[in-house]
Amino acid sequence: MASRITRAIPVAILAFIVYIIFTGSATHFDIVTGIIGAIIIGAVFGSIVVTNVHKFTQVWRYFWGLAYALHYFFVAEVLAHYDVTKRILNPKMPINPGIVKVPIDVSSDYSILAVANSITNTPGTVVVYVHPSKKYFYVNWINVTTPEPEGARKAISYIFEIFARKVFD
Numbered sequence: 001m002a003s004r005i006t007r008a009i010p011v012a013i014l015a016f017i018v019y020i021i022f023t024g025s026a027t028h029f030d031i032v033t034g035i036i037g038a039i040i041i042g043a044v045f046g047s048i049v050v051t052n053v054h055k056f057t058q059v060w061r062y063f064w065g066l067a068y069a070l071h072y073f074f075v076a077e078v079l080a081h082y083d084v085t086k087r088i089l090n091p092k093m094p095i096n097p098g099i100v101k102v103p104i105d106v107s108s109d110y111s112i113l114a115v116a117n118s119i120t121n122t123p124g125t126v127v128v129y130v131h132p133s134k135k136y137f138y139v140n141w142i143n144v145t146t147p148e149p150e151g152a153r154k155a156i157s158y159i160f161e162i163f164a165r166k167v168f169d
Contacts, residue, residue: 004046004047006050007046007047007049007050008039008042008043008046008047008050009042009046010046010050011041011042011045011046011049011050012038012039012041012042012043012046013038013042015037015038015041015042016034016035016037016038019033019034019037019038020034061166061167061168064163064166064167065167067163068114068160068163068164068166068167071159071163072118072160072163076118076122076159076160077121077122077123080122080123080124080125081123083123083124083142083143084123084124084142087142087143094143095142095143096143096144096145097140097141097142097143097144098140098141098144098147099128099138099139099140099141100138100139100141100144100146100147100149100152100156101136101137101138101149101152102119102136102137102138102139102149102152102153102156102157103135103136103149103150103153104134104135104136104137104153104157104161105161105165106161106164106165106168106169107169108168108169109134110164110168111161111164111165111167111168111169112130112134112164114160114163114164114167114168115137115157115160115161115164116130116137118157118160118164119137119139119156119157119160123142124141124142124143125139125140125141125142125156126139126140127139128140136149137157139152139156139157141156
């Protein structure tokens with residue numbers, strides 16, 4: 001019973017936060033409705049979504065998750081938007097698009113998903129294929145600076161892997 005509740009708590013917290021953000025309101029009605037909905041979602045999906053309860057009880061993982069989010073939104077996104085904007089506003093700037101093989105060094109499905117989403121949501125790169133071995137991605141890159149897999153990894157996914165490994169592996 002305790003394990004089921006422990007699995008439901010992170011899912012319920014996430015559901016509540018998403019509900020409040022998407023409603024854009026924090027009235028008493030929204031908070032009560034959000035709590036009720038979050039408890040139901042946590043109870044139903046907690047045992048499906050959370051496979052390792054021990055990981056969710058390690059508080060330091062939440063700090064690394066916050067650091068990952070801050071780095072992603074305020075560093076990686078800003079730099080990528082700046083680069084793509086420069087290419088749009090300056091047609092003479094070289095563009096060398098291509099698909100590159102990018103090896104990855106994370107193990108859990110959550111960390112693979114986090115790295116793939118971080119790459120895809122960053123302007124200028126899109127993960128087009130995850131190899132079934134889960135050891136590498138194929139990434140469509142707006143400006144291929146190196147076709148070598150390790151060089152592409154350092155330029156595209158390395159920093160995301162560091163954070164994802166600390167949060168999910």
